Amino acid sequence: MSRSRMALARMARTMSRDTGRTATVLALTLLLAGCGSETVPRGSGPSEVASTGAADTVATTVRFSDETSRLGSVSPYENGEQAGRNAIVESLGGGVGVFDFDRDGRLDLCFSGGGLFEGDSLIGLPTSLLRQKSEGAFADVSAAARIDVPGRYSHGVSVADYDDDGFSDVLITGYGGVALWRNLGDGTFEQVAESAGLIDPSWSSSAGWGDLDGDGNLDLYIAHYVDWSFENDPVCYGPGGKPDVCAPRDFNGLKDAVFSGNGDGTFRNASDEVGLVPEGKGLGVLLADLDHSGSLDVYVANDTTNNFLYLNDGQGRLQEQGVLSGAAVDAMANANGSMGLVLTDFNLDGHPDLLVANYEDENFALYRNDGDANFLHVSTQAGLNLLGTVFVAFGCVPGDFDLDGDEDIAVTNGHVVHIPRNAPLRQQPLLLVNESGERLSRTMPAGSDYFERQHAGRGLATGDINRDGRLDLVFSNTREAPALLLNESPSAGDSLQLRLVGREGNRSAIGARVELVTSAGTLLRHVAGGGSYLSTSDLTVHFGKPASADIDDVVIHWPGGHVDTIPADALDSESSHRMLVIVEGTDDRPAEVVEVPLAR
């Protein structure tokens, strides 16, 4: 008998003594019968940088130039993982805000700093504010702007002019509380969360602004994650029995929060009165009028639990209708590990669709809006099931990067555990081009190898940074420098950017819906609150348009209900790339349209 046969016999004797006591538990049943089949163990494997195996890509005219050097020596987001705690708080990462904080016409950048472990406590690292100078380089003005005060361990950057003074303010989310940086209009900020009543001691991730109750003041939806704490910090193991970050399933979800704006720069906690449901594991949030009812709805990306779709009854009461509307789970009724959010009219039918960035082994979820917020999961039909299984997708933004009229989607990816089992730790970003509303296909942009290299991607925001009519990208990575990619696509298309200024409703026009009526069809955009992941894109509405298509008019549905139609003659221009500031009209006065010169 061979040695192994003898070992077989020894083992058999041992097992026969232990009969009925060795029953370990059983993924088998789960596979066979479905229980817990949503569970995707967050495990082990290639810990080194590896290729995410670019699937077949389609040809594109999109070209990005990596202009990260323009950002100077901005500090990377720090998650404190070097302490070896393997705490889930390390996995969320940080975001970026793209906005013009000093109203000089050039977009500036804001990055959350993250934090470190100090014994059994977390300390925050300062927020960075980068001001774009005239020549396109950025200067770190954090200290001068007085925003560099270390606060709590931070994650998200949510930007809006909450006090309607014309200057964009910054909310920083994180563990144990939020910081609200009020823009004083003189190039400096003041932290006013407590005095403004924004007391939120939970663990917050993404946040979104919008006028939920229709009173003209911006309200705030804050997504909360799970109940991790130093007291609730289990030890979890990855492949090979090595300690690693626990999965969200090891924790309970936290109820999100809504703060209602009082109109005087202060807020009240309205979580109960608006009707939030308990126990999501929120990572992404987006506010927009999804059913075109005239009031803002809220979509929340939850990690491993059903996503929420709150439909607004018009009075500010939110009714959670995710499952009934078909937007809570994937086509097989699985709750996904959802992170980032995109609002886009993918199929150009006049209804805003939702794309949700998910965990590895899960498809991106594309929920087609068939009207009245009735959604259908169409990821397979759109070809998103062919992207491969490795992507742990976070920040994602819509944008017509090739100026062909339909919106494409950029995504940043990166793993959450230290020793992934099935996918690389650092991952390639994705650019998904919209093929005439039929499919979203992966493409590899030219001009820079950023999309070919792997990153620890988290936050992502867009805006026309260099004011050339083309949307650029800003990435925030964990423990890796942020990146700036300028769009240099040699497109034949035109662009039209609209910076909306609300009068009846909020000044930022969050919640507005804009239709660009052209000879080639109507293009839809929303000024949404939130979106992407931990990040805020510039609120300027951007349209790409084939050069051959003529603009008929622009219809703006403002928050509050007023509708302005801007006729073609007000939009006529010789320039292919234009930016207009449009101030909301009234019943007896049309909207004001002012052109802002662009760089080309």
Added chain:
Amino acid sequence: MLYPVGGVLLLALAVGVIWGPRFLARLALWQGENAVRSHDWRSAELWFARACSFHSLGGESAFAWARLNRRLGRFDVMSEALQDAADAGTAPQTIEREVWLAEAQSGRMQNLDARLGDLLIAGEDLPAICEAYVLGCLLNYRLDDALRLLDLWQADFPDDPQPHYLRGRLTEHSADFEGAADEYRQAIRLAPGHGAAAFNLGRALVALQKPEDALQAYEQATPLLCDLQPGLVGQAHCLRLLGRIDDARERLDAALDSPEQDIELAWRLAGEPVDSAPSRVAAEYGHVELAAENYPAAEDWLRKALNADPFAWRTRYSLATALRQQGKTDEAAKQIQRVEATKQALEECDRMIVGLRRQPADVEARFTIGKTFLQHVSPKQGVIWLRSVLDLDPDHQATHRLLADYYESHREENPEFAELAARHRQQIRPDEAPDDVTVENGTGKDGTDDE
């Protein structure tokens, strides 16, 4: 001169007449056993039938026939064949061992557990013993035991495809689909006729979002499996993922046209759960029509699927989608309510399974999981969980009551259920207050609201 030659020829003819059928039968038996080793069940059945038609080999062929049917899970046929083998002089210990293997592979491990050491030392029939033991371990959630035996089995029998196949199944549980696919490929390399390995490779490749590769694997598996249906449904699934809706319909029509055999057996041999076997074609057809946005047809197929497998909560969700897309929102909402109730129960079940890793002997957790499975997911799996409760606490009153109720309410499905119901009922003490463990009967078979 011709006489001696003629005599030799005559002798050869006589030998041929006398020994030829025996030789051919032995050849066919040998071929059949080879086919069994390669998991080519169709060929094995064919060769064994041929062997019997040539000549009776007595105990040897009867035992081979019994073993084939044990491995196919046809225990009634196996019993008869074993009786034939015993009558023909097969050693009683061989017969007895085969019965232990049959028990083990259906989850009853006591006899094999008690004798495994001796059997392995004896060294006879080791692959068969290992396979039955690993299958039993899987059914009893003894995954570590299964893995340890697989390691040793593989070391001793490196050319056996079966440990690779079973390791692939285990590897899938840790969501390592690449690893699982590699194991299946190894099994196929060792046994190109291993239809289940090819089929499972298809499933792993679908999970890896490689529908084109998966389609190839399913195409390879289809003629190898004992029934065409699983392979055709797998192909249709891939074709749907590739957007080839008409081709998917064509495969499903072929699956519907193929002669109806033992569908549960067909799916079990493909490595899939048997509970959902009768619903698989209709469910896939429903999903194909859903993808085609042909909602009335999708509704029709999905109702048929739910009629065959009322526990299929994912199919129920798809039905709700088909209803919602037709504006039948009230009924959709009711279906979704049931789906969510099931999911909530399963989430609780998940938490308990995690807890069982720390406390495997937690009887109440096992009971709750068993009850959840019995009521929401899979009666067969539920019974296995409940049996594990009685292994730990033979007097567990709630389990006896639950099983008695279950067998009683399903007595028409199996002639043994009445006796099992009575046996569990006898274990219930009269003074024991009834617990809230009644088995739900209203399963909403056709997807209509029965609440």
